[in-house]
Amino acid sequence: MKPTDISNPDYFHKVVDCQWACPAHTPVPEYIRLIAEKRYTDAYMINWESNVFPGILGRTCDRPCEPACRRGRVEEQPVAICRLKRVAADYKSDIKERLPSVPKRRNGRHIALVGAGPASLTVARDLLPLGYEITIFDRDAAAGGAMRTQIPRFRLPVEILEEELNYVLHMGVNRRFGTEITSMRELLAEDFDAVFVGTGAPLGKILDLPGLAEAGPNIHTGIEWLANVAFEHIDSIGETVIVLGGGNTAMDCCRSSKRLGGRDVKVVVRSGFDEMKASPWEIEDAMNEDIPILNFCVPRRYLLKGGKLCGMEFEKVRREYDSNGRRQLIPTGEDPLILPCDDVLCAIGQDNAFPWIERDLGIAFDRWELPVLDKTTFQSTHEKVFFGGDAALGPDNIITAVAHGHAAALSIHLLCEGRDVKDRPADLTTLASQKMGIHQWSYDNDISNDVRYIVPHAAKEKTLNDINIEVELGFDEDLGYAETQRCLNCDVQTVFTTKSCIECDACVDICPTDCITFTANGEERDLRQRLLAPAENEEQELYVSDILGTGRIMAKNEDLCLHCGLCAERCPTAAWDMQKYLFNTAKAVNA
Amino acid sequence: MSYIVKPRFHHPQLQKNDLGYTRRDYEGTLTTLCGGCGHDSISAAIIHAVHEMSLAPHQLAKVSGIGCSSKIPSYFLERSHGFNSVHGRMPSIATGANLANRELYYLGISGDGDTASIGLGQFCHIVRRRINMLYIVANNGTYGLTKGQLSATADLGSKTKSGEESQYDNIDLVSLAIDLGASFVARSFSGDKEQLVPLIQAGLSHRGFALIDVISPCVTFNNTPLSAHGYKNTWENNVVLSEIDFVPMRKEITARYSAGKDKEITLHDGSVIHLHKTGSGYDPGNRENALLHVNEYKKQGRIATGLLYINQDQSDFHELADTVNKPFNRLNEHDLCPGGEVLADINETFM
Numbered sequence: 001m002k003p004t005d006i007s008n009p010d011y012f013h014k015v016v017d018c019q020w021a022c023p024a025h026t027p028v029p030e031y032i033r034l035i036a037e038k039r040y041t042d043a044y045m046i047n048w049e050s051n052v053f054p055g056i057l058g059r060t061c062d063r064p065c066e067p068a069c070r071r072g073r074v075e076e077q078p079v080a081i082c083r084l085k086r087v088a089a090d091y092k093s094d095i096k097e098r099l100p101s102v103p104k105r106r107n108g109r110h111i112a113l114v115g116a117g118p119a120s121l122t123v124a125r126d127l128l129p130l131g132y133e134i135t136i137f138d139r140d141a142a143a144g145g146a147m148r149t150q151i152p153r154f155r156l157p158v159e160i161l162e163e164e165l166n167y168v169l170h171m172g173v174n175r176r177f178g179t180e181i182t183s184m185r186e187l188l189a190e191d192f193d194a195v196f197v198g199t200g201a202p203l204g205k206i207l208d209l210p211g212l213a214e215a216g217p218n219i220h221t222g223i224e225w226l227a228n229v230a231f232e233h234i235d236s237i238g239e240t241v242i243v244l245g246g247g248n249t250a251m252d253c254c255r256s257s258k259r260l261g262g263r264d265v266k267v268v269v270r271s272g273f274d275e276m277k278a279s280p281w282e283i284e285d286a287m288n289e290d291i292p293i294l295n296f297c298v299p300r301r302y303l304l305k306g307g308k309l310c311g312m313e314f315e316k317v318r319r320e321y322d323s324n325g326r327r328q329l330i331p332t333g334e335d336p337l338i339l340p341c342d343d344v345l346c347a348i349g350q351d352n353a354f355p356w357i358e359r360d361l362g363i364a365f366d367r368w369e370l371p372v373l374d375k376t377t378f379q380s381t382h383e384k385v386f387f388g389g390d391a392a393l394g395p396d397n398i399i400t401a402v403a404h405g406h407a408a409a410l411s412i413h414l415l416c417e418g419r420d421v422k423d424r425p426a427d428l429t430t431l432a433s434q435k436m437g438i439h440q441w442s443y444d445n446d447i448s449n450d451v452r453y454i455v456p457h458a459a460k461e462k463t464l465n466d467i468n469i470e471v472e473l474g475f476d477e478d479l480g481y482a483e484t485q486r487c488l489n490c491d492v493q494t495v496f497t498t499k500s501c502i503e504c505d506a507c508v509d510i511c512p513t514d515c516i517t518f519t520a521n522g523e524e525r526d527l528r529q530r531l532l533a534p535a536e537n538e539e540q541e542l543y544v545s546d547i548l549g550t551g552r553i554m555a556k557n558e559d560l561c562l563h564c565g566l567c568a569e570r571c572p573t574a575a576w577d578m579q580k581y582l583f584n585t586a587k588a589v590n591a
Numbered sequence: 592m593s594y595i596v597k598p599r600f601h602h603p604q605l606q607k608n609d610l611g612y613t614r615r616d617y618e619g620t621l622t623t624l625c626g627g628c629g630h631d632s633i634s635a636a637i638i639h640a641v642h643e644m645s646l647a648p649h650q651l652a653k654v655s656g657i658g659c660s661s662k663i664p665s666y667f668l669e670r671s672h673g674f675n676s677v678h679g680r681m682p683s684i685a686t687g688a689n690l691a692n693r694e695l696y697y698l699g700i701s702g703d704g705d706t707a708s709i710g711l712g713q714f715c716h717i718v719r720r721r722i723n724m725l726y727i728v729a730n731n732g733t734y735g736l737t738k739g740q741l742s743a744t745a746d747l748g749s750k751t752k753s754g755e756e757s758q759y760d761n762i763d764l765v766s767l768a769i770d771l772g773a774s775f776v777a778r779s780f781s782g783d784k785e786q787l788v789p790l791i792q793a794g795l796s797h798r799g800f801a802l803i804d805v806i807s808p809c810v811t812f813n814n815t816p817l818s819a820h821g822y823k824n825t826w827e828n829n830v831v832l833s834e835i836d837f838v839p840m841r842k843e844i845t846a847r848y849s850a851g852k853d854k855e856i857t858l859h860d861g862s863v864i865h866l867h868k869t870g871s872g873y874d875p876g877n878r879e880n881a882l883l884h885v886n887e888y889k890k891q892g893r894i895a896t897g898l899l900y901i902n903q904d905q906s907d908f909h910e911l912a913d914t915v916n917k918p919f920n921r922l923n924e925h926d927l928c929p930g931g932e933v934l935a936d937i938n939e940t941f942m
Contacts, residue, residue: 074600439593446595502822504627504810505782509635512615514602533602550826562598569593572627572810 001524003546009429012581014541015558016491018081021068023403025585026050028065028081029491033443035088036484043088045098051402052122055160058086060151062279062397070488074560077452079486087480100129102171107131109416112192114181117145118398119198119389121168122405126588128171130413136173139180143169146200147398149227152256153468184357194384194412201390203351207244211302215309222249222347229256238342240264242312244299245347246276251286253345258289259467267293270329272319289464297337298329311340350395370394377421378408386411406587413588425586434492434578441578443492445565448485489563493581496554498546500575507567507576513560516567521553531557597621609645617642619669629781629807630659630729634666636784640791641668644839651696652688656681656710659736660702660729679710682717689722692918693909696795697724703744704734707762718771718800723907725794725801728764731809732820739812746819752812765899766885768802769878774902775801778895780825789837790898798859799907830888833875833897834867875901
């Protein structure tokens with residue numbers, strides 16, 4: 001293998017698994033260390049700059065960081081990153097002084113943001129301090145988008161939502177809420193310098209089965225029903241409820257139903273339990289509320305009694321894989337399953353919809369009716385029109401929408417400056433030694449062996465009776481501190497200097513996870529098998545040195561490195577050093 | 592020294608041995624030696640070796656004297672027996688322990704001061720007495736614990752970090768041991784575990800006195816370009832006379848070496864040493880030849896390493912002294928006072 005090029009900003013970034021996995025690339029270990037120091041406000045601001053909604057995300061994020069967390073590879077459970085983010089939000093002091101100042105004198109550019117969800121608000125947050133005038137449109141009367149309409153209050157209290165929306169809105173946004181935009185042509189005619197579309201994926205699906213016509217009034221699409229609950233247009237549901245679907249919307253629907261009068265609430269899923277799209281913790285929370293999940297039941301009919309919905313019929317299936325390895329659901333031939341119900345909530349997916357964008361404006365759409373976009377700039381085929389969030393690439397999650405928002409804001413800024421939107425500034429990186437004394441580092445390398453701490457919940461008797469009572473209580477300061485100590489500080493990198501190494505094996509002998517091997521060079525596949533312990537996780541890189549004095553190379557398997565620094569402590573020549581790699585994505589302000 | 596405890600997390604695919612232990616289970620406390628000390632690599636090699644042999648920790652006793660070298664038994668096999676003795680007196684303790692319980696594996700750890708200076712007399716006698724043990728000398732040519740004076744194994748002309756030049760020829764422990772009748776003599780290098788680990792395994796399995804003289808650089812006081820015991824010199828002037836692979840008793844032979852080209856030596860406990868041909872045609876079965884080679888390379892300023900001498904036919908102390916098989920702590924009253932009839936039989940022999 002060739003020596004690893006650590007000057008490539010991606011190399012060390014990838015080692016920080018959580019940050020690499022995060023769509024917004026929030027510097028996770030950095031803020032976890034600040035939480036450990038009780039510097040909650042500093043931790044919050046790092047988050048706020050990167051993901052705009054730390055308090056909201058600390059409760060609702062899909063947490064792509066956690067499955068990526070290295071801790072989950074050296075023991076069973078990753079660090080509770082998401083809930084630590086909430087600790088920063090819960091215990092911070094007033095941050096208003098720290099928010100970026102918005103210049104009184106505007107720069108003369110006016111940007112329209114359609115939809116007041118996470119993507120648009122991120123664009124506003126990034127562009128307002130640069131002097132842009134921002135007008136946000138939303139069909140709802142209040143901002144927040146899916147964060148307001150799709151996430152029930154027992155997961156996200158309205159105060160937390162509004163606090164974080166207001167940090168952006170109060171920076172000086174023109175609001176045109178409560179009216180739906182029906183024509184992009186008219187919007188473009190208003191002569192904005194750019195238009196950002198962050199309208200989400202607002203179209204829920206109804207399952208079209210025999211009996212729908214008559215049962216109609218009691219069949220609801222999950223996302224519309226949740227929105228109506230959020231705006232308090234709906235405050236009750238029948239006693240017996242069937243929720244169709246296995247995603248997070250289904251989990252929110254069933255748990256909300258349980259709080260609005262549903263006594264017998266069931267989730268019915270076509271496929272297997274292990275194939276369900278919902279996050280494991282959301283499934284767990286639903287099950288903890290005594291909501292049964294029935295798998296391998298394919299809905300066949302709405303059953304009627306007196307012209308009104310009275311139940312549903314399901315066909316039982318089993319899973320088989322065909323010769324191409326594709327999963328198929330084969331009827332078992334058993335009697336159909338009949339479940340009585342008063343209401344059905346369809347949480348079987350959602351779609352983008354752009355009926356309001358005329359197709360002759362130069363904004364191209366692909367065959368899935370999604371806009372044709374540059375995936376880096378989020379610019380459509382119309383120079384001035386950008387998309388982000390679910391509206392851009394289809395339904396995803398809040399943190400992805402935020403990442404899109406940052407990228408689009410940067411593009412809009414470049415466009416308005418008359419620069420090439422593709423010529424983007426480099427991301428911001430620093431790499432600095434953490435050495436303080438011979439065996440002292442400026443980070444706490446003595447990690448905790450504890451297993452993941454569980455977030456305490458409020459009593460079920462209480463939460464099931466009021467949809468506004470938050471279920472999770474969050475970590476208190478002590479639990480939060482204990483959880484921070486599980487973080488391996490993966491951003492503190494092991495940096496190797498070939499010419500200093502005397503090949504004494506001190507690092508090899510001390511490494512707790514057998515990451516380091518000195519051996520003859522070879523092709524990657526061969527080398528991976530020849531290491532002290534095999535490096536089978538190919539998603540993780542090998543850090544390979546130049547040729548050493550004996551003709552061998554140093555190969556370090558990044559996969560299981562605990563970043564404990566013992567290699568650097570034992571190294572007599574400081575060929576190993578622990579250096580903190582701080583990575584921040586370039587935003588509009590850096591252009 | 593490091594202040595943190597080595598994290599207990601380990602590689603999830605770390606191999607378990609026949610007893611279900613991983614290598615990490617054979618570790619000791621975190622080393623307090625200087626970073627880069629060769630002795631730490633010897634500790635690691637011992638851990639590898641004993642783990643691979645699937646020895647239960649209680650089957651082994653560690654004995655040592657005084658010095659940086661003699662500290663290292665703390666850093667491996669923390670669940671084994673151990674005795675840290677007076678300076679240069681490890682052989683007495685090893686001899687006594689070995690007499691009392693011949694069922695244990697004995698691992699002596701000593702240094703060049705502990706063996707070649709203050710303990711030279713004891714060393715000569717334990718070799719001569721053929722005590723069944725593996726005696727490892729962590730040899731760095733310097734007194735590290737007292738800040739880097741030249742030791743008795745420092746080569747003529749070699750210089751310390753402070754510039755002091757060795758005026759005397761060194762005591763060569765390998766030649767001395769071969770001369771005094773050791774039946775297993777090897778030399779190795781702490782930086783080369785591929786060589787050292789099988790030698791430790793073979794030395795532990797060998798019946799009789801086994802010596803491994805391990806060049807183990809003192810990174811703080813004796814790792815200059817002019818020191819014969821430094822990393823650079825040892826890497827560059829190391830001449831491998833014989834390469835071995837060790838196959839523990841009852842283990843299948845893996846295909847790491849080319850069958851037919853190697854010489855097999857079956858040890859008394861049933862383990863097998865595979866001796867690779869290195870091209871030099873070196874025969875470790877010949878004592879005079881071994882001495883000749885070691886001295887010849889020494890004259891060239893080079894270091895002969897590998898298994899230098901092995902003699903499987905020599906009786907060890909227990910055979911010569913016709914000692915009792917049972918460990919003393921398991922002899923009961925009946926064994927010790929077998930009664931009047933046995934006494935009468937013994938008396939009969941004097942009639």
